Amino acid sequence: MKIISIISTKGGVGKTTLTANLSGCLSA
Structure with a gap:
């Protein structure tokens, strides 16, 4: 979850x- 937050912050x-x-996809 932390990695996803960092990626979304950098990507916009x-x-x-x-x-x-x-x-x-990960949840499914």
Whole structure:
């Protein structure tokens, strides 16, 4: 979870959507 937060902070809005999809895949 910490890594995802760092990535979304560095990437910005575009990366936030990508990380959201990534976390969704990890949950599934």
